[in-house]
Amino acid sequence: MEHKPSGSKLLSSVGAGLRLLKIFSADEPELGITVLAKRLQVAKSTAHRLVSTLVAEGFLEQNPADGKYRLGLLLFSLGGLVRLRMEASEVSVPFLRALCDQTGETVHLGVLLHTETRFETLYVRNIESPHAIRPRSYLGVRMPAFCTCEGRVLLAFGPSAQEQQVLSLPLEPRTTSTVTDPQKLQPILERIRAQGFALDDEESETGMRGIAAPIRDASAEVVAAVGLVGPVQRLNDERVAQYTPKLLETALAISKGLGYSQLLGSSSLTAGKQWV
Structure with missing residues (x-):
């Protein structure tokens, strides 16, 4: 019968593995078991088990010439995902400002954070409306993805x-308007895919309305979302229809700044006259 570690032991092992990875640096790109065990203050046998697991998962690799260990290419791949998010944040700034200037409404850039039990929108850029009545600043804030326009x-x-x-x-x-029934939420997500943008109608914040569109990278994968948010009194149906093309253009x-080409695929960035 296979023996599985308890939750506390598993968390302890994960923590030790992460601490081990942080030992490597530009000054010490390769290290042996003895040094790793000493830095972690654990037995060599424990360090060897940790290293073996990290090698098997691709986080470390062994140099066949001297037997020492170095960071694996999987970390490079994962770092690339973070880089894409940061790049999207940097590239977006002048376009977000332009959209805010054109509409007078607050403009956000959001990315998705998720675990097995939680999916959230993280707001990494925020250009505030010049109006006195406007949504609170979301910069650095996390909100449930299922009810925000960017998250949807x-x-x-x-x-x-x-999904x-x-x-x-x-x-x-x-809020009292938040859709939480999966049977109602799924058709909403389907319509978003069909029309290329989403609406949050007082579902994440009472009195506020928002529209959002996807941002794609060079591989046509959606890596972020741009959202435009304002009070329901200003962002009425007429203005939603007026601002949606500007949002899609932004x-x-x-996306083009990240290397995206429409020749690669989806027309969702320019599609849609209806809104939900």
């Missing part, structure tokens, strides 16, 4: 398995 875009254009996972979770309402411009 990221869920709608993400992996289908991820099903979200729909299987208990969803807590943030999303496309940022």
Whole structure:
């Protein structure tokens, strides 16, 4: 019978593995078991088990010439995902400012954060409206992805398995308008995919309305979302219809800045006259 570590032991092992990875540096790119064990203050046998697991998972690799260990290419791949998010944040700034100037409304850039039990929109850029009445600053704030316009875009254009996972979770309402029924939320995500943008109609914050569109990278993968948010009194149906093309143009411009080409695929960045 296979023996599985308890939750506390597993967390302890994960923590030790992460501490081990942080020992490597530009000055010491390769290290042996003896040094790693000493730095971690553990037995060599323990260090060897940790290293073996990290090698098997691709986080470390062994130099066949001297037997020492170095960071694996999987970390380079994962770092690339973080770099893409940061690059999207940097590239987006002039386009977000232009959209804010054109509409007079607050403009956000959001990315998706998720674990097995939580999917959230993280706001990494925020250009505030000049109006006195405006949404509070979301910079650095995390909000449930299922009810924000940016989060819905990221869920709608993400992996289908991820969408099903979200729909299987208990969803807590943030306002009296929040849609939490999976049977109602799934058709909303389907419409977002069809039309290329999403609407948050007082679902994440009472009195505020927002529209969002996807931002794609050079591989046409959606890596972020641009959202435009304002009070319902200003962002009425007429203005939503007026601002949506500008929002889509902004999303496309940022995407092109990340190397995206419409020749690669989806027309979702310029599609859609209807809104939900």
